[in-house]
Amino acid sequence: MREAIIHGPEALTAGAVPASNLLPLRVRGLCLTLGGRRILNSLDLDLGPAGCTVLLGPNGAGKTQLLKVLHGLLEPDAGEVDWNGAVPGQVTSRQALVFQKPVLLRRSVAANVDFVLKSRNLPRARRHALLDHVGLGDKARQPARLLSGGEAQRLALARALATEPEVLFLDEPTASLDPASVNRIEEIVLKAVRNGTRVILVTHDIGQARRLADEIVFLHGGRVAEQAAADRFFAGPRTPAARAHVSGGLVL
Numbered sequence: 154m155r156e157a158i159i160h161g162p163e164a165l166t167a168g169a170v171p172a173s174n175l176l177p178l179r180v181r182g183l184c185l186t187l188g189g190r191r192i193l194n195s196l197d198l199d200l201g202p203a204g205c206t207v208l209l210g211p212n213g214a215g216k217t218q219l220l221k222v223l224h225g226l227l228e229p230d231a232g233e234v235d236w237n238g239a240v241p242g243q244v245t246s247r248q249a250l251v252f253q254k255p256v257l258l259r260r261s262v263a264a265n266v267d268f269v270l271k272s273r274n275l276p277r278a279r280r281h282a283l284l285d286h287v288g289l290g291d292k293a294r295q296p297a298r299l300l301s302g303g304e305a306q307r308l309a310l311a312r313a314l315a316t317e318p319e320v321l322f323l324d325e326p327t328a329s330l331d332p333a334s335v336n337r338i339e340e341i342v343l344k345a346v347r348n349g350t351r352v353i354l355v356t357h358d359i360g361q362a363r364r365l366a367d368e369i370v371f372l373h374g375g376r377v378a379e380q381a382a383a384d385r386f387f388a389g390p391r392t393p394a395a396r397a398h399v400s401g402g403l404v405l
């Protein structure tokens with residue numbers, strides 16, 4: 154388990170957010186059908202107030218679709234999503250979602266951040282600190298389309314952090330990045346968690362899950378098959394599907 158969340162001077166310089174009022178999250182009986190197939194099947198989930206929850210599960214388990222439903226981008230067929238008394242559509246602006254393939258404007262790095270700041274009526278002066286925070290301070294004038302994959306992902310994170318989200322959803326933020334880029338992004342994520350942002354992250358990288366997670370949620374068959382503190386989970390998953398997944402086996 155990582156160290157406790159710090160609300161200290163570092164938090165003030167790196168875009169601290171106050172402890173979220175959006176948690177706890179309570180999900181009951183969530184059902185989602187896409188293309189005639191049941192993706193989420195009476196899924197129940199409870200998330201506590203702080204830290205980093207990592208969603209694990211085989212390809213097609215429904216991790217991305219679950220993030221979209223929690224963030225209010227997809228309407229479920231049935232079930233209840235309760236962000237501490239609010240439905241997803243009411244709280245989308247207090248959350249941010251970063252996709253595996255970041256969606257960036259075909260403008261400069263700086264303009265990408267400015268766009269988000271302006272849309273939220275936040276001071277443009279914050280841009281400098283945000284780009285420094287993600288290690289892109291020297292690339293502000295560069296067109297975003299010329300960034301490497303890791304740099305583009307860090308710009309996407311800067312844009313997400315610019316809104317000071319209470320909840321940050323990250324969908325495979327380091328897929329296909331080299332180890333140095335993975336490290337840099339993990340550092341940014343850890344800082345966000347320390348600063349009080351509630352992080353919900355999808356990954357297939359078991360090492361990353363061990364490094365970042367306070368808690369693991371394992372999805373299988375459209376449901377939460379297992380949920381446990383990360384230490385407990387990695388000491389020995391209790392379900393056969395999670396055991397197979399962690400050990401690299403085929404999950405049926």
Ligand SMILES: Nc1ncnc2c1ncn2[C@@H]1O[C@H](COP(=O)(O)OP(=O)(O)OP(=O)(O)O)[C@@H](O)[C@H]1O
Pocket residue numbers: 187188189192210211212213214215216217218219
């Ligand atoms: N618009 C759609 N229409 C039909 N099926 C869809 C649609 N979007 C997603 N799906 C299906 O929903 C299932 C769950 O998709 P999802 O992307 O949530 O999986 P995942 O757990 O994130 O997988 P991966 O680990 O491969 O990213 C997949 O079988 C996918 O093909």
